[in-house]
Amino acid sequence: MKTVKPAPWILSIPEYIAGRSKEDIARQYGVTNPIKLASNENPLGPSPRALQAIEDARHSSHLYPDPDARELKEAASRFFGCDPGNVIAANGSDEIIDLICRAYLTPGDEVIIPACTFSYYRIASLVCGAAVVRSPMKDHRIDVEGIRQCLSQRTKAIFLANPNNPTGTYLDKDAGLSLLEFVPADVLIVMDEAYAAFAREKDFMSSVDLALTMPNLVTVHTLSKSHGLAGLRVGFGIASGPIMDDLLRIKPPFNVNSLAQKAGVAALSDTPFLEETLTITWDGLDCLYAAFEGLGLAYIPSQTNFVLVRIGPRASVVYEELLKRGIITRFMTNIGLDEFIRVSVGLPEENRAFIRALAEVL
Ligand SMILES: Cc1ncc(COP(=O)(O)O)c(C=O)c1O
Structure with a gap:
């Protein structure tokens, strides 16, 4: 039977895996108001x-x-x-x-x-x-x-x-x-x-x-x-x-x-908005670094609005446990970072909630 066929090279293309949405996590884990630190979005909202x-x-x-x-x-x-x-x-x-x-x-x-x-x-x-x-x-x-x-x-x-x-x-x-x-x-x-x-x-x-x-x-x-x-x-x-x-x-x-x-x-x-964004990002990164050091976790110093932290062999479990507590980060196993999670900088209270949950899970 004749069928419509895509270009042969299309079939081996991997799916783009996006950060999980707040709605998705709220539904799956029954948590209210999850905190999304998964897609490097601006925590201040739009300009x-x-x-x-x-x-x-x-x-x-x-x-x-x-x-x-x-x-x-x-x-x-x-x-x-x-x-x-x-x-x-x-x-x-x-x-x-x-x-x-x-x-x-x-x-x-x-x-x-x-x-x-x-x-x-x-x-x-x-x-x-x-x-x-x-x-x-x-x-x-x-x-x-x-x-x-x-x-x-x-x-x-x-x-x-x-x-x-x-x-x-x-x-x-x-x-x-x-x-x-x-x-x-x-x-x-x-x-x-x-x-x-x-x-x-x-x-x-x-x-x-x-x-x-x-x-x-x-x-x-x-x-x-x-x-x-x-x-x-x-x-x-x-x-x-x-x-x-x-x-x-x-x-x-x-x-x-x-x-x-x-x-x-x-x-x-909107220069004031950009300046506020940079301040909150840099302060947030410094706060996350200090918390990681306190928890004895290695991290990769970042020039962005997110940071990779080394959790170790339990990274996927920690990622899941954070989701259950309403904290959405990113587990990056698909590109060979099995021991890390990536976390975007959030508002100060979001960063603190992430650190509290991480300490609890660890
Ligand atoms: C390095 C890099 N380039 C490009 C993009 C795509 O950004 P957008 O399509 O939202 O402009 C992203 C999104 O995460 C990114 O991390």
Whole structure:
């Protein structure tokens, strides 16, 4: 019998595993008001200016959004320090990753992705029939030499999250520059800076300036974390003209909805909200580090709004026990971190509730 068949490479694509939702955990464990520290969302909620912008814009919801997201791209260009012509806006940075894969990858190409990083790079690459080569990491950090060793004639792209999810580590300026030097000009480097706003180390370097001139570099950004708009889906790619042309050519016409465009513009101008976000994140990280040290747990110092803590062989049990107590974290066994859980920084009282529950479970 004839059946409809997907492209053969589609069948081996792993499912993207998202953080468990509050509703889901409340239903499964009968807990009220669970605390979600699983998806690196902004614990302060959305930017107040963005909320006002949504309120003002909702009456125009019957009209198509601006297909060019002109106002949003202008706001992003002011924020990131570039020209609006170097920015593409998308339905979350996931869509930027998708567009990059669809524009550049064909079956048979190889894509280098560090062994322990954001899983969507792999999924989006596999969708286009590319083969994923996992580069080794060193001490949970991206290893530039490991990437060099993985380069081949077939390498088409390299995906790097800087700072990295889920390890929270970063590529320092010297390592980043040395990578950009040895990667051949026909290999696209994708620098995902979803967490760059949270980086505190002095030698962390954003690649935005380099992306404006390097013809094989694109940076990826999101308003989901530092700007509190995960539910609205706003992301950006920044690159030089030729890459922009390629990505814009295949962008769906109305990919960023009208409320997201208005909210994005407002959030990008909400400096007090961003400052408060950074303060609460950095204070929260320091508080979590101190608590982990008190409990005798090793952790990986983070340049993001989450931290990986080593629980040991009982990590999956601890994760489950935390869920039963209404604390949602992330157990990352699918990328080889069987002994760790990842916890996003919450409000001070949420961090304290997590620590109390963790101490009890341990
Ligand atoms: C490194 C990294 N890149 C991209 C994303 C996707 O973000 P969004 O699609 O919400 O912009 C995430 C989400 O967790 C992430 O951790």
